[in-house]
Amino acid sequence: MxxxxxxxxxxxxxxxxxxxxxxxxxxxxxxxxxxxxxxxxxxxxxxxxxxxxxxxxxxxxxxxxxxxxxxxxxxxxxxxxxxxxxxxxxxxxxxxxxxxxxxxxxxxxxxxxxxxxxxxxxxxxxxxxxxxxxxxxxxxxxxxxxxxxxxxxxxxxxxxxxxxxxxxxxxxxxxxFKEGEYEPDKNKSAQWNRGAYLVEGLGHCAMCHTAINKLGGSKTSEEFEGGMIPNQNWYAPSLTSNREAGLGNWSIKEISELLQVGVSPRATVYGPMAEVVYNSLQYLSDADVEAMSVYLKELPQHDTGAPPPSSARLVSPNVMELGRKIYAKQCAMCHGDEGKGNPPSYPPLAANQSITMSSPVNSIRMVLNGGYAPGTKKNPQPHGMPPFSHILNDDEVAAVVTYIRVAWENSGTPVTPAQVSELRPLIPE
Incomplete structure (x- = not known):
């Protein structure tokens, strides 16, 4: 059949x-x-x-x-x-x-x-x-x-x-599909309810940040737990896991800046989320963005313990050395020798949850295709990252992404050339 x-x-x-x-x-x-x-x-x-x-x-x-x-x-x-x-x-x-x-x-x-x-x-x-x-x-x-x-x-x-x-x-x-207008939670503040209304309703944030099955549906019980965005080949990280994009240890100010400006000291948005910030979130009032941040920060969190140890010991010494050399030549000038970056212009790579997620798709795509944070009213001249697909082969991309994911005590896992090869043909949006 x-x-x-x-x-x-x-x-x-x-x-x-x-x-x-x-x-x-x-x-x-x-x-x-x-x-x-x-x-x-x-x-x-x-x-x-x-x-x-x-x-x-x-x-x-x-x-x-x-x-x-x-x-x-x-x-x-x-x-x-x-x-x-x-x-x-x-x-x-x-x-x-x-x-x-x-x-x-x-x-x-x-x-x-x-x-x-x-x-x-x-x-x-x-x-x-x-x-x-x-x-x-x-x-x-x-x-x-x-x-x-x-x-x-x-x-x-x-x-x-x-x-x-x-x-x-x-x-x-x-x-x-469950039909029905938003019903305020009487046990929560007016600000939290406003944020819930925007995130769950007009913002439709769960559409990307929830994995879908083969029928194009998703379970309410798995909302905001992250998933691949179909046919865009970007991974929307979990908002409930502190090992991905969980916001439990972010300040409201940091969340608001990322949503409205596109950059914050903690992270920068690229790919589909950059488009959302550019077309939508930058135009929302400070009060509404803060309300969304309050709601998002209170999402149930898991993976709140200490991150797993670095996987550097699982990587071939030759791969680590190749990745280190490429990083020193192509990346350190912006992100620093120790991966600390220069936020918000150049995001940190050390202790960056978006770098160490279980899915390496976004990191691979950034090295291959580069990208810019969105140009917004509060950040009209964003810094960007050049593409390296024309400079680095699959082995080299895999090596430098692996290095970034495991260096400086980062808790990511190694990347294979096959994973790079699968993403290389994609035309950047």
Whole structure:
């Protein structure tokens, strides 16, 4: 039995339990519709609030193709199941959401259903957006309707069978989607609840920082425990492990700086997280970023004991010496002979949790492809790291990454040339 067929049967079994009743609920023409469109107050205050919330939700990142017009859609979103294309969400009547009402928009955010009742694929983070309040949804709708409409047809998705069968999403929703607005925790402060609302809802942070399975779903019990970002080949570290990106021993100021500025004395963001900071988090108020930091810092932590000892003794002396020489020639000028760096411009490599994570993917990619922290309002001229893929071969990259992961009592593990070879063909974003 082929793998695709096996996955199809798994999804079908999950769907059959609920498909009869669910089809009646989700089939176009049978949607529960609130009579009458809600009139949205198109005041400047409402539009500014909607723009701010759209920034918090990072809507522009998916719904704007690089080089194209904002919110006009068309950006390809690679998934393990094929390419999805983000739709046009400008106010154009024919190709956008110009004919949508505030009720339609809220139902899309809250239930993951398009205006005609079509089930949305979970690449649209409705599993998080369902927590957004009606008031905030209406403000985002008002803002999007104020954006100059763009006439640009939506591209059809390119998903393999059976993943192009939308009815099977009923099974996925049964397993992984819980509808409902955010309910404040009465035992927590207003600041903590604001942070939880932003992180769990509009921020949809768990989408990257939680591993997904072969069906594209994730368990609530594993939220924020880290995982590979499908088709981007970056690892989103665990926010609950102090051996990865756990924040238990970070200050609120350090977390806030990383989220809003992109750099802090403790770390620097690169890859997909740099895009989030650039498009979204840098525009949030200091109060909201601090609230998010308060919430994130209180996530349950594990791996709080002393880190394991350095794995340097497991590395061949020849590999260590090669890595040391490459580091001295190519890296020490910025990161220092002892890996202490010069933060925030040049992050430390010694005692840096992002360097010693169990997954070496991000470290390998940085050596191969280089990268820049995002240019933000509070850090408009970020320092960057050059790529070394054209200078170093697989053995040399593996050696220098291994050296960095085990030197200075770092508790990482060695890297193999095969791991480098697997990542080398990737074109940097």
């Amino acid at each position: 082929r793998r695709g067929t096996r996955i199809f049967l798994i999804v079908a079994v999950a769907a059959v339990v609920v498909i009869a009743g669910a089809l009646a609920l989700f089939t176009p023409g049978y949607l529960p519709v609130v009579p009458g469109a809600v009139a949205i107050d198109p005041t400047t205050q409402t539009l500014k609030k909607g723009e701010y919330l759209a920034r918090a939700g990072d809507c522009v990142a998916c719904h704007s193709d690089p080089g194209g017009k904002q919110f006009a859609g068309g950006r390809p979103m690679p998934t393990p199941f094929g390419n999805l294309y983000a739709p046009n969400i400008t106010g154009d009547d024919e190709t956008g959401i110009g004919k949508w009402t505030a009720d339609d928009f809220y139902r899309m955010m809250h239930k993951g259903l398009s205006r005609d009742g079509t089930l949305l694929y979970p690449a649209m983070p409705f599993a998080s957006y369902t927590k957004v309040t009606r008031e905030d949804s209406d403000a985002i709708y008002a803002y999007l309707m104020s954006v100059p409409p763009v006439s640009q047809k939506n591209r059809p998705h390119e998903l393999r069978f059976p993943f192009n069968q939308r009815d099977l999403l009923i099974g996925w929703r049964t397993l992984y």
